[in-house]
Amino acid sequence: MNHRKLKQLFASARRETAPLPPEDFAADVLRAIHREPPVAAPETISIFDQLNLWFPRLALAASAVIVLCVAADYGLTMAGVPSLSDGVSQLSSQWLLTPTGL
Amino acid sequence: MSDDAELLERIRNGATDEFAELVRRHQSRVFAILHRYERDLHKVEDLAQEAFVKAWRALGQFDGRAPFEHWLSSITTRVALDHLRKEKRRQNEIGLPELGEDALDWMRRGDEKNELDARNAAELLELAMRELSPADRVVITMQELEGRSVKEIATVIGASGVAVRVRAMRARSKLKRALEKIVKEKL
Numbered sequence: 001m002n003h004r005k006l007k008q009l010f011a012s013a014r015r016e017t018a019p020l021p022p023e024d025f026a027a028d029v030l031r032a033i034h035r036e037p038p039v040a041a042p043e044t045i046s047i048f049d050q051l052n053l054w055f056p057r058l059a060l061a062a063s064a065v066i067v068l069c070v071a072a073d074y075g076l077t078m079a080g081v082p083s084l085s086d087g088v089s090q091l092s093s094q095w096l097l098t099p100t101g102l
Numbered sequence: 103m104s105d106d107a108e109l110l111e112r113i114r115n116g117a118t119d120e121f122a123e124l125v126r127r128h129q130s131r132v133f134a135i136l137h138r139y140e141r142d143l144h145k146v147e148d149l150a151q152e153a154f155v156k157a158w159r160a161l162g163q164f165d166g167r168a169p170f171e172h173w174l175s176s177i178t179t180r181v182a183l184d185h186l187r188k189e190k191r192r193q194n195e196i197g198l199p200e201l202g203e204d205a206l207d208w209m210r211r212g213d214e215k216n217e218l219d220a221r222n223a224a225e226l227l228e229l230a231m232r233e234l235s236p237a238d239r240v241v242i243t244m245q246e247l248e249g250r251s252v253k254e255i256a257t258v259i260g261a262s263g264v265a266v267r268v269r270a271m272r273a274r275s276k277l278k279r280a281l282e283k284i285v286k287e288k289l
Contacts, residue, residue, distance in 0.1 A: 001278040001282050002281075006274070006277070006278060006281070006289045008217065008218075008219065009223050009226065009227060009281075010223075010227070010246040010247060012218045012219065012220055012222075012223030012224075013216075013220060013223040013224040013226075013227050013247060014123070014220075014246075014247050015220040015223075016137075016220035016221055016223070016224040017132065017135055017148060017220070018133050018137045019133055019143050020133070021129040021130065021133050021147070021150065022147065025125065025129055025147070025150070025151075026122040026123075026126045026129065026157075027122065028151060029122065029125045029151055029154045029155065030118075030119060030121060030122045030125070032151055032155050033118070033121060033154075033155060034118070035159045036155065036158060036159060067221040069211075070143055072169070086237035
């Protein structure tokens with residue numbers, strides 16, 4: 001099958017006449033769209049769409065909190081104050097994980 | 103007779119029944135597009151109805167920058183693409199259609215002087231195009247049979263112009279191989 005023959009095949013196929021729509025086709029379509037909601041009806045926003053809208057803001061806020069915590073931990077360590085992680089370890093060993101519990 | 107823009111305005115303002123006039127104006131084109139992908143007339147009719155209903159649902163998004171006909175053609179081609187994807191999954195179950203002797207004779211002949219009649223050519227192409235992926239078939243059909251631009255094809259299949267060109271080149275090679283395979287199998 002060479003290129004010219006393929007082109008010829010396309011040219012012949014292009015000449016094929018398409019089938020005619022039935023007489024009552026437009027009426028059938030109209031019946032189908034009467035079962036549809038009105039054209040200008042506002043679309044309801046799904047929970048996923050709302051999450052999509054909020055996702056960038058939530059991600060930014062979460063990143064800001066993480067950066068703030070790391071900076072605070074670093075700052076406290078540099079200032080000689082027991083760091084945040086040390087504080088949490090101390091708290092858990094003294095209060096949460098004692099043999100008697102809270 | 104008013105143009106599409108005026109008609110669309112009236113439909114948007116609540117004259118729902120005027121959509122039938124819009125259907126009558128564009129139904130031949132919609133049927134012609136779909137017939138390139140589906141030869142069963144009942145299925146073509148169902149798909150055409152689906153295309154018009156989808157256009158109706160999306161009417162609020164039509165901004166009028168391009169002619170309504172182009173917008174509707176894109177919707178119709180996407181309906182055809184979805185249909186091809188569904189058909190591809192059950193292609194093995196339905197088997198392949200028979201091909202006329204005229205088409206096979208034309209394929210076997212080396213000369214290019216004799217032309218194949220339109221119906222046989224379309225059936226031969228239909229058979230060979232079953233070897234292509236749905237997106238490849240849409241690209242080749244739009245480019246070779248409908249004479250659409252790369253930009254238009256790219257918009258419909260959601261790809262870049264370069265991707266369309268590459269896909270078209272590969273699809274054409276696949277199509278040639280498929281046609282050769284058909285002749286070998288029928289010998």
